[in-house]
Amino acid sequence: MSVSMIQLEDLIQQEQGNLVSDMDGEKVMMSISSGKYFNLGSMGGVIWESIAPGQTVKQLIDDLTDRYEVGREECQTQVLGFLQQLKQEGLISLRHS
Amino acid sequence: MSKKVWEQPKLEVLDV
Numbered sequence: 001m002s003v004s005m006i007q008l009e010d011l012i013q014q015e016q017g018n019l020v021s022d023m024d025g026e027k028v029m030m031s032i033s034s035g036k037y038f039n040l041g042s043m044g045g046v047i048w049e050s051i052a053p054g055q056t057v058k059q060l061i062d063d064l065t066d067r068y069e070v071g072r073e074e075c076q077t078q079v080l081g082f083l084q085q086l087k088q089e090g091l092i093s094l095r096h097s
Numbered sequence: 098m099s100k101k102v103w104e105q106p107k108l109e110v111l112d113v
Contacts, residue, residue, distance in 0.1 A: 028111075036110060036111075037110070037111035038108060038109065038110055038111060039108075039109040039111055040106070040107075040108060040109075041104070041106065041107050041108075041109070042104065043103070043104040043105065043106040043107075044106040044107060044108060046106075047106055064103075067100060067101060068100055068101050068102070068103040069100040069101065069102055069103055070103035074103075075103070078105050078106060079106065082106040082107070082108060085108040086108060089108065089110070
């Protein structure tokens with residue numbers, strides 16, 4: 001299975017049809033289409049809520065590095081990996097800007 | 098303004 005790499009200029013969009021809930025500070029989600037349950041954890045929940053319409057991956061990382069005690073490179077590596085997981089599970093879509 | 102503590106984000110698929 002080929003996985004296309006996420007680019008910093010890609011636009012992120014939350015997919016519709018997911019039930020989202022907070023549970024003990026962690027974001028829990030159910031995909032209506034796949035019937036799967038997901039735990040995004042606390043930081044995953046922050047990222048999920050930070051995804052705004054028309055926002056690029058770079059803008060998301062900029063926002064997180066402004067608010068959190070984390071280096072740019074570390075943040076970018078971890079966020080890209082997390083977004084890749086969300087994309088594989090059909091929770092977000094990315095398109096080239 | 099102090100920054101918050103960063104944690105590595107993880108997506109866990111729950112076996113429900």
